[in-house]
Amino acid sequence: MNTTEKFLDTTVKFINLVAKVLPDDVVERLKELRENETVAMSKAIYDSMFENLDKAVSLDRPICQDTGVIQFYVRVGTKFPLIDEIGDLLYKATLEATETVPLRHNAVETFVEKNTGTNTGKKVPYIDYEIVPNSSNLEMDVYMAGGGCSLPGRSTVMMPSAGYEGIAAFVADTMVNWGINACPPLVIGVGIGTCVASAAKLAKKASLRRVGSRNPEPKAAEMEEALEKALGNIGIGAQGLPGKSGVMCVNIENMARHPSALGAAVSFGCWAHRRGTISFDKNMDYTLLDHKGVTL
Amino acid sequence: MNNKILTTPISDEDVKSLKIGDIVYLNGTLVTCRDTGHKRRVLSGIVPRTDLKGGAVFHAGPIVKKVGDKWEMVSIGPTTSMRMEKFEKEFMEITGAKIIIGKGGMGEKTVRGCVENKAVHAVFPGGCAVVAAAEVLEITDAEWLDLGMPEAFWVMEVKEFGPLIISIDTEGNNLFENNKEIYKESMEKEMAELSKKLKYMNY
Numbered sequence: 493m494n495t496t497e498k499f500l501d502t503t504v505k506f507i508n509l510v511a512k513v514l515p516d517d518v519v520e521r522l523k524e525l526r527e528n529e530t531v532a533m534s535k536a537i538y539d540s541m542f543e544n545l546d547k548a549v550s551l552d553r554p555i556c557q558d559t560g561v562i563q564f565y566v567r568v569g570t571k572f573p574l575i576d577e578i579g580d581l582l583y584k585a586t587l588e589a590t591e592t593v594p595l596r597h598n599a600v601e602t603f604v605e606k607n608t609g610t611n612t613g614k615k616v617p618y619i620d621y622e623i624v625p626n627s628s629n630l631e632m633d634v635y636m637a638g639g640g641c642s643l644p645g646r647s648t649v650m651m652p653s654a655g656y657e658g659i660a661a662f663v664a665d666t667m668v669n670w671g672i673n674a675c676p677p678l679v680i681g682v683g684i685g686t687c688v689a690s691a692a693k694l695a696k697k698a699s700l701r702r703v704g705s706r707n708p709e710p711k712a713a714e715m716e717e718a719l720e721k722a723l724g725n726i727g728i729g730a731q732g733l734p735g736k737s738g739v740m741c742v743n744i745e746n747m748a749r750h751p752s753a754l755g756a757a758v759s760f761g762c763w764a765h766r767r768g769t770i771s772f773d774k775n776m777d778y779t780l781l782d783h784k785g786v787t788l
Numbered sequence: 789m790n791n792k793i794l795t796t797p798i799s800d801e802d803v804k805s806l807k808i809g810d811i812v813y814l815n816g817t818l819v820t821c822r823d824t825g826h827k828r829r830v831l832s833g834i835v836p837r838t839d840l841k842g843g844a845v846f847h848a849g850p851i852v853k854k855v856g857d858k859w860e861m862v863s864i865g866p867t868t869s870m871r872m873e874k875f876e877k878e879f880m881e882i883t884g885a886k887i888i889i890g891k892g893g894m895g896e897k898t899v900r901g902c903v904e905n906k907a908v909h910a911v912f913p914g915g916c917a918v919v920a921a922a923e924v925l926e927i928t929d930a931e932w933l934d935l936g937m938p939e940a941f942w943v944m945e946v947k948e949f950g951p952l953i954i955s956i957d958t959e960g961n962n963l964f965e966n967n968k969e970i971y972k973e974s975m976e977k978e979m980a981e982l983s984k985k986l987k988y989m990n991y
Contacts, residue, residue, distance in 0.1 A: 541913065541915065556863065556865055557849065557862075557865045596849065655988070664975050672968070673869075722981070730913070731914055763915055
């Protein structure tokens with residue numbers, strides 16, 4: 493197998509894994525939330541969730557029928573041997589995985605308004621690139637963005653007088669009015685930026701950061717913890733029904749802003765947060781960063 | 789709380805005794821219909837072969853696999869019901885469906901539909917798609933395949949399909965809306981406390 497085939501083959505297998513097995517950090521947090529839940533209905537839903545995770549493995553099927561639009565967040569070294577071919581290879585890997593996993597056909601061509609039937613379409617799979625200078629490796633998050641948790645995402649630009657408390661209120665309002673339908677416990681990614689696009693992109697990156705990780709800026713980390721606690725206290729449990737376990741984490745990503753603008757966005761991930769990170773070296777040997785002890 | 793099994797075709801009497809928060813299971817025929825299917829049924833006049841009188845409808849877009857000439861269910865879980873709010877009331881009136889299953893709450897218009905047509909809305913735990921698929925005995929028909937895999941009208945036989953938590957009952961009670969009011973009140977209190985801690989703007 494040459495390096496191109498090896499990259500393709502491994503990526504297809506990795507997509508299969510992400511569809512069927514949640515990352516370690518998510519499973520660990522779900523177990524904690526399940527143990528601490530006291531409301532009977534919410535506890536019963538946790539039982540169904542864990543039964544579902546077991547069945548996904550034993551029956552070899554995707555955890556959720558909505559395997560999302562496949563999204564790749566790629567951090568590619570400038571010296572990575574396949575740098576010129578990544579886009580084509582990720583497209584091919586998506587086509588192949590759609591047949592073999594199998595994945596749902598989730599690409600509806602806009603304006604034509606027709607499901608392509610291949611799970612691919614214009615700019616789908618979605619690929620986000622970051623360049624890493626002087627590296628020959630590639631690190632990549634694969635994320636299955638389901639419709640249910642994509643639906644409540646929001647981005648806005650506030651006047652700076654709204655303050656950080658304004659951002660918190662925006663996130664809470666979005667969660668209570670729309671997030672409750674997005675399969676809590678939720679991963680809540682918050683972006684603080686300078687315009688609607690930068691805030692939205694940061695919110696998405698925040699939602700892909702590991703559960704339990706903290707923003708390196710102390711005040712941002714403090715806000716993550718405080719907001720996580722406040723949202724947890726609202727009384728929302730699994731599936732948006734009453735309980736105390738409806739929040740998996742709040743992750744914030746931030747950047748400098750224009751003096752006149754405070755961009756804020758929120759991007760949700762459902763309890764079945766199908767995210768995985770894989771790293772390839774220049775020989776296309778891989779390491780799994782979020783699925784310890786798993787071999788593809 | 790009463791746990792019971794509903795069997796299709798479902799009668800008015802079967803659903804009248806159900807209250808929000810009850811857990812039920814379903815035996816019989818279940819069909820999937822979501823965004824485009826609802827729109828097609830209500831606006832176009834195209835009628836599926838499968839009669840929905842007394843029927844059960846699932847807001848879901850499954851993953852299916854063709855094995856020989858049969859379709860096999862791989863993974864099927866509920867989708868956000870609120871997306872069907874615009875057409876659900878008319879859909880119930882036209883079809884006579886008695887239980888609408890999905891995820892999350894539905895709005896005021898669907899509540900009126902449930903009261904007028906003696907029907908209920910129920911939720912299946914979201915994301916538990918393998919549990920649900922294991923409760924599907926077989927896919928008996930597939931209509932509207934032109935809409936693509938998620939939007940097609942899949943007809944299945946199910947056994948003890950659930951847990952289904954009643955979220956809108958025939959008296960017009962709405963579990964999610966009731967909860968939302970409680971959450972909003974609690975949110976205001978939490979945010980008032982939190983905002984004191986987030987005074988990061990300099991002045």
